[in-house]
Structures are given as C-alpha cells and as structure tokens.
Amino acid sequence: MSEIIGHNYIGGARSAAGTITLHSHDAGSGEPLPFVFTQATPEEVGAAAQAAAAAYPLFRTLSASRRAEFLEAIAAQLDALGDDFVTLVTRETALPSARIQGERARTSGQLRLFAQVLRRGDFYGARIDRALPERQPLPRVDLRQYRIGVGPVAVFGASNFPLAFSTAGGDTAAALAAGCPVVFKAHSGHMATAERVADAIIRAAEQTDMPKGVFNMIYGAGVGEALVKHPAIQAVGFTGSLAGGRALCDMAAARPQPIPVFAEMSSINPVLVLPEALQVRGENIASELAASVVQGCGQFCTNPGLVIGIRSPRFCAFTALLSTLINEQPAQTMLNAGTLRSYRNGVQALLDHPGISHLAGKVQQGNQAQPQLFKAEVRLLLNGDPLLQEEVFGPTTVIVEVADPAELQQAVQALQGQLSATLIAEAGDLQSHAALLPLLEQKVGRVLFNGYPTGVEVADAMVHGGPYPATSDARGTSVGSLAIERFLRPVCYQNCPDALLPEALQNANPLAINRLVDGTSQRAAL
C-alpha cells in the first residue's frame, strides 16, 4: 500500500503549507485512523484553481482520443488497486468489501463509458451550415458549431459512494471528458480513500502525458467556499445534502461572474403500489421493498422514502407485512458519526410529528441505524408538510394511504421534484391510472416500472437528475454519459478557413463523426 501523506494535490505536486490537520476515522469504531491530512490554506485553494486554469488551454485542445486514453488509464489504475485498498475503503465507510468491489467496477466502467463517448464524437454536437452565396436577399455565411469544455470544474463528492460519486466518480469523469481540469474537494468521510484514488489519477495523468494541473485535490473543512468563489472555477458538480448544495448554489450565483452548479441533493423517490399489483404479488412487493429500503443501510440518493397506496384491505395487509419485515431487519453501521446523528434526528422528527405514526422498527439508539417504518396522513403530503418532502438519509420509509385514484393524483401533484418515481403496477393498473404517467414525468428525472429506484445503471440513457430540490438544475444528470453536457458550451466559427477549423468541423470530417450538415444528420465528408 502506497504511503498516505495527506498533502494537497496542486498542479502535479503535493503541498502542505497549512497548520490545521485532520484525521480520517474508522467508521465502525469511530476511532481515528493513523493518517494525517493537512487542510489547504486559502493560498493553496487558489493555487489549485490556478493550476487547473493553467492546464485548461492545453487539456481542452487535446484530441478526444487522447482524453479517452487518459480516462481509460485512470480506470486501469483503479482496477489495479489491491485488496489493501478495498480494506481501507471499508474501514473508512463501513461499507462491505463486496459493495466496494462492485462500486469500483462501476467507477472504472463509468470512466470507460466516457472514453467511448469521446471516441463516438456526438458530444461535439457538430453542426455545419454551409455558405449560400447566391441566397436572396442576402447571402448566407459559412457557420460551424461545436462544443468545448467550459473551464476548470470544482467537484464535491458524496460520502455514500466513496468511489462512484467521489474523487474519480461521475462528476470528475464527465468534467475530464469534456476537457475541463478538475479541483476535487476530498470528502472528510474518506480522505485516505480519496488519496489512494487521487494517486491513481495522477499516475494515469503522468502515464498519458496530461498537463500538470489536470487534476487537483484539496483537503479541509470550509475550503469548498473559497474554491467555489475562485474566479478560475467555471462550474461546480456536487452530490450531498440539500442544505450543502443550496449553499454552494447561492455562493456561485453571487459571484461577480455567476457559474452553474449541478448539485444532486434531496429526493424521497416515491413508490406507488397500485391495486392489481398488490393483488397479484403483494407479498413479493413487500419483501422486495423492505430489501430496497435497508439496502446499503438506506444510504442511497434513490432510497425509496415514500410508499403510496390506495386504501383497501389488501393495502392494509401489505402495510402489516412490510411492518413485520422491517422489524426483522438488522441494525447496520452507517458511513460515519455525522450520518448516524442526522439519521437519529430525522427519525426523531418523524416520531415527534402528530400526523405520523410509527409502524415498525426498534428504538433508535447505540451506534447503528435501526430500520424504521412510518405512516403519514395524506393531508401532510397535500399540505406540503416539509417532513414529507425531505429525505431522511438512512433505512427509513414512510407509507401514505390515499382514499382513491383522484387523491393519488393529488398526492403526486403535491410532491416536489424527485430523482425517481416508481410504479409497481400490472397492465390493468397502468390502464386505469394512465393519468399518473404524464404527471410523474413532470416531477422526476426517471420513471421506473416494477423495479426499485436503488441501483442506478451507468448508461447513455440514464437520467440521475430531476426538478428541484432533487437537483439544482433539472437539465442535467450526474450519472450516465449525458452528464458530460453539463460542462460543455457551444462555439461557432463564421467563414473560418478549413485548415484552422477544429477537426470536428473540417470539410473532410477526419474524425468520421455524425454532424448536422445543412439540417441533415450525416457522417460524410463535404
């Protein structure tokens, strides 16, 4: 195992000018691990942003295939990390090693998907309108458009995916793919993991001859504010809490030059259990749902936090069964003490609410999270009670019983923006509740049929996004190849000599990419 020195990564070198030191902790015992990390000074935060800015002109103009090689080299470096690495991650996060191995495969797979996107070339969004010198009343100039990276990107990872949504996770991969150097703020919950991954990225950068400063990482509490406010930073990717994400959005909007923030924040991921499905397979649904609620100790952005059904003897039986199943689920260790504290507070708030009753779950005490099941009166949802709109991060879900299909429609209408919504439904259900679908589409980034929202496939067609407060900008996704678009902007060339055009726009189409030429999608040379 390579040594963990805990210095900041700035422009290809390590730096520890500050005096504030931080420790990483064993998530199981809460004990500090034997690694010391030095918080970045304000000057080091600025230097990291400047290093990214210095790398930008060269990095963004590297060919897409060079950037693809870089991403693939990172993937290979990640895959090559030994068992000691997996052990380290499990110690910092209390996540089981099989999960970490799976998450690593997902993370390297994600990097390879972006390499494919780069080679495919559709991210360029190449468009060509050729000159029409004879057009009346005025000739048309030659216009050619493609997309370039917006500039250095600040990335804030999440605690719950120490690999896939962290140092070399989706936001970093998307930004690098777009040609944007990255300054990553190491998550305090897994700083040693972050260091091992940053080392892997730096090795890959050296191996593929990337400019120094293409990837930088800083440690510390409160350094994120200075990072987001730094004038060199041109966009922000964030995964975490609503409060944290909103604070970054507000800072970014108040800059002399406002910049976009793509924050993935809070979602309760409603699951609608419809009558025919209950009738056909109610018991299966209850056991699948219980498993989904407690999977990974409920520490997923897409954890099902709200279950809605129509009042009936069957739904009553379903609720009873789900209660039994939740009572049977063992307590689990959470990612860290802060996460457990938040969970305890969230559960307590549900317990304290007069309109919410506790159906199942052991008393929340000790150093593990106890799975819980609640039931809320539908009026809370209809009246926009904040307790039913904000996620309780952990293995808890809330059942809401509506009177009839009309009230179901109203309940869905009352929801805020969500990452996902799920329909557990038979064909007959979908026919008799057809009006639900367009409404759900307005509320969420992803509509699932007869599945569970945990488990977000990394693919071209995935949307891990949705209206506020699920994210700060519904037009983006933080999982899947579309994520690259958040960090690209279009540039147009007017009457540019062919030799000076970027390859994506040259007549000969040397990259052999699809382009929109005079309104027609084609791959031909001109």
Add this chain to the structure above:
Amino acid sequence: MSEIIGHNYIGGARSAAGTITLHSHDAGSGEPLPFVFTQATPEEVGAAAQAAAAAYPLFRTLSASRRAEFLEAIAAQLDALGDDFVTLVTRETALPSARIQGERARTSGQLRLFAQVLRRGDFYGARIDRALPERQPLPRVDLRQYRIGVGPVAVFGASNFPLAFSTAGGDTAAALAAGCPVVFKAHSGHMATAERVADAIIRAAEQTDMPKGVFNMIYGAGVGEALVKHPAIQAVGFTGSLAGGRALCDMAAARPQPIPVFAEMSSINPVLVLPEALQVRGENIASELAASVVQGCGQFCTNPGLVIGIRSPRFCAFTALLSTLINEQPAQTMLNAGTLRSYRNGVQALLDHPGISHLAGKVQQGNQAQPQLFKAEVRLLLNGDPLLQEEVFGPTTVIVEVADPAELQQAVQALQGQLSATLIAEAGDLQSHAALLPLLEQKVGRVLFNGYPTGVEVADAMVHGGPYPATSDARGTSVGSLAIERFLRPVCYQNCPDALLPEALQNANPLAINRLVDGTSQRAAL
C-alpha cells in the same frame, strides 16, 4: 389595423384590472402615441403565470408536428400583417421600414426553422439502452431517455429588435417549440407593436387549436420581478442590459426553487485588425468597419465596440481614415429617449476618462446620436478598466493600439466574455498569429473571419451566446435552433411497457427520428 386596447393577455382572454396606465411613444418626436396600456396588477401577473402552468400539461404533450403547425401559423400571421403594422413599428422605434420588413422576415423565418427542428426530432435527444437480461454480474434494465419542456417560461424582449428579439422572437419561439407556454413581458419601448404581434400569436393559437394560456403577455413597469418570482415560472429568457439581466439572475437564484435565466446582456465584440490585412485592404476595412459601427445607429448586441491593432504606420493611417469616415457619418434617431440618454452618458464617460482620447465625432447633443470614435491606452484593457469592458450601446467604437503580437495576446486575454470576436486577417496573419484563435475561442460564442459581427444568421450552427457578461450562461444561445435546448430537460423511462412510452422512444420508432441505440446513432425500428 386592428384596435389596440392595451389589456393584458391572460389565458386566451384580455384583462385590465389595474389602474396604472402607460403610453407608447413616437420614437422620432418623443410624443405619446394614442394608445393606452394598462399595467398588470400583481394578481394579473400571477394569473398569467398560472394560465401558462395550466396550459403546460396539454401543450407539452402535443405531438411535435402539432407544435410545428402552431409556429408556422404564427409565422404566417406575422407575414400577413399589413403596411400599417410596419408603419406602427417604425413610429415606436424610429427604425426604417426596410429594416422592419427584413426583421419580420427573419422573425417568421426563425419560427419556421424551429418548426423544422420539431419535425426533424433531434431535439428529443432520444437514447435507448435495451435490456441485457444475461449480463453478468447483474442484468441491465431497459432505459430510454428523451427530453421534455421544463415548464412555463418568462420572456423579456429587447428594445432594439422589436420583432426578432421580442414578443414572437427567438426566446418565445424556442420556448414554444420546446413545449413551454410563455408569459411575455411587453417591452415598454414598443407596446403597440407587442400588442399587434401578440394578437397574431393568439390568432395562430386559435387557428391551430392550442390550449388557452399557451401565450400570455403582460404590460407594465416592475411587473417582471413578480413574474420571475412566481413559482409556476420554470425558466427565463432575457435580452437587454447587464444590470437588468443580472438583477433577474439574482432574483431567480434567490427563489425557494432557483430557476435558470438565459440573459443575453453586454458585449463589446472586439475586432482584431491584423497587419497583412491592413496592408492588402486597409481602406476597405476602414469603410466596412465604419459602416458596421453606425449600422442601425449601432443598436446591436454585436456592434463592434472595440478595434484592436498592432502599432505601425499602416495602423496609424487606418485610424486616421476611420476617424475621417466616422466624422462623415450622419446623426441618427435612437430607439427611444432612454436609449439616447444612456448613449449620451456612455459617450461622456469615455470623454471624461484621462486614458481615452476622442478621435472623431460631433458633439453629442440634441435628440439624435452622433457617431463617435475613441482611442484608449492599452493599459486600460490590461488592467481591466470597466469602461473598456462594458458596451456603450450606440454608434461608438474604441480603438486600442498594442505594441506587438505578445501584447495583442495579453489584450485578448484581458477581455471578459463576448458574444463575438472578429479576425480581419490574411492567410499570413492567421499563420503568424495562430495562438490567437484558441484564446478567442475561450472568450467568445462566435469567432468571425473577415466579416463584421452585426448580422446574426438564424441557423442550426449559430451561437449567439458566450461567457459572462455576454450572457448569464455560456451553455446557451439565443439565436439559432440550438436555443431550444435551454428549455428542455431529460427524462428517463426504466422498463416501461412499449405502448406507454412516448412515441420518440417506442420500438417501432413511429416518428422515424435519429436515436442513440445501444451507443449507435440509428433511425431503424427495434
């Protein structure tokens, strides 16, 4: 000519609940025109936003071809407006009738371009990843993604393009194409024009059976704030001043639910005149540039406000000739008294600056704008003097002479974000100044070669955008078909039965559109 009654357009009806009345003015004489407009009350602003929200569920789910028919009907209605309409616009704006006729053709052409985009179907961004039930270690679900309109859009038009950037202008066309109902804030500078255009839109909406509330328009000062803050509004399009645009951005960012604002604001559109070009055709460049500076009284977002050249006897002669030409240009009437006042203040600020000398132009007095030419010391640019970064809206430009190619590079580096930059250059210039091009690309939305930035073609490949302060979000364009993307967001379907999918994603591909299927762009049925 249809009667102008000056009532607000709300949900397909007219409403004038308020008591504050407004007048439109003859731009030439400054006299009020015989039309009275009733400012929308706060309740009416809310009702307009609600009407748009009520229209959204139906409008967004109409087939793209139905929306295309609506846009084409608006275009036809605009084209059918008589000479009296053109006369009215010229009275309110002092723009010549040939210009208004040309601008109308541009506006209806723009609507027709978006109709084409709708029929082409690439705006859907359809992506399909089919299920892989045999995949190891886990099967892949079926994922399908397309894009939907974000919701009701508030649009604020510009004074300088009373048709193309106003009531039925690019932002309105893009929003309607995306499936987003519009609430338009009528520009105070051409309220009668706005009413005639709104009537045309409403006729088209009725003719094509669009939902009431698909287009709404409100009159008044200060009503914009309430509109942007209304919870039903999901995005904003704006063309105007930096101060105005930034104020809207700040309001939108401070909402409980922040929303994106696409504001096209301030650009000085630098023109770089390189040595060989000066040698070969210096006189032509001077006369073309003078014409571009005074065209339309300089009232263009893309007016060339900064001319940069390398010190030489030839650049000196060029400057002298440009001075002579600017001195020969007649005064022109501006859009309105406020525009003239701003111009006078802007010119005075340049006159008052000790680092800026006045090269040409008559004393700015009376009720017309006098073309002006200034020369600024390069250190102002290098030191970020705000006077050289903010546009003076009107027929004025500033020359900056740099010492050598290195200082030229520094001067470009010192520029803020711009809508456009122009290279006036021969082949040899482009070779010896090759480093300029990537730098310009980082600064602007459009790089022109041997043309002038005024005249923004409406096309698929156009970018009328750029880094702040040119716009509030460099990832958008407000001219050209890419403008639709600002108002779309992706939605993903997971394991959705084929019959329930939107047509764009069904196996049979009934719309016959291009789709990214398992990573390959194709038009085939599945």
